[in-house]
Amino acid sequence: MPARAWDVEYLTELQRVMRVLNAGVDQFVGEQRSELIVELVETGIILEERLDIPVRRLLRQKFLLGLFDNLFLDPDAAEQVDVNSYFVRLGTEAQRKVYTLLKNEGEILPLRYLSDAKFYVEGVNSTLLEERGLLVVTTAEEADFALVRLQAPYEPRPGGFEPAYHAGSLEYNATEKAHQAKSIRQCQLL
Known part of the structure; x- marks a missing residue:
């Protein structure tokens, strides 16, 4: 299915991607047309350094979350977290708080x-x-x-x-x- 281009149908795909980047979007979620960004860099419309800005922001968040601290998951440890009664209780309490009388x-x-x-x-x-x-x-x-x-x-x-x-x-x-x-x-x- 082609991407929707509400109100910018008159722009080319490259112009749309450029507009999105200029608007400050750091990550194209679900986008299957990464070659458009490559083309923008290869044609000199944007500098590769321009892409370093969102990459740094995204990686910073991932490092702060500790996603790169230990790349190998211990299945036994994961199971202990998954069935942890404390976490189950917190989840149940959170669900109860969303009821509306x-x-x-x-x-x-x-x-x-x-x-x-x-x-x-x-x-x-x-x-x-x-x-x-x-x-x-x-x-x-x-x-x-x-x-x-x-x-x-x-x-x-x-x-x-x-x-x-x-x-x-x-x-x-x-x-x-x-x-x-x-x-x-x-x-x-x-």
């Missing part, structure tokens, strides 16, 4: 009396609740509470890399709206 009508939260409560779950692993002694039911009609994890809405886009990203309208379609409304009517939605 939209409503708390009747101050239902935090849930205090759960021993007899029935939960309908959708988009959530039910075993996580069952392991905590909570009763999970298969329909919203049977439930006192519904825990629903929704995927963000989007409009599928054709071509190139756009299908890999969610873009467009953030409005749920009519079918999903009806499904959500039914779940809300049938039990308290959390």
Whole structure:
């Protein structure tokens, strides 16, 4: 797929790359046309020394991160970091901080009396609740509470890399709206 050239379609590819460099871009991510930069240097349009500036900035960050201190990874040490309970706890805490409570009508939260409560779950692993002694039911009609994890809405886009990203309208379609409304009517939605 050719690179997009929004509002500079009139420029040649070389002129576009030159403009990007002049704008201060240090790194062309995902770019497959490195020969354009080589051509700019070989034709004398830019000096090779001009490219030393972003190279120094990028390498400085990598050295500060210690990426070149030890080039050989110890798989056993990596596994210890990967399964480190402290890091897992920090990650879990970070994930909890991103939840947003939209409503708390009747101050239902935090849930205090759960021993007899029935939960309908959708988009959530039910075993996580069952392991905590909570009763999970298969329909919203049977439930006192519904825990629903929704995927963000989007409009599928054709071509190139756009299908890999969610873009467009953030409005749920009519079918999903009806499904959500039914779940809300049938039990308290959390």
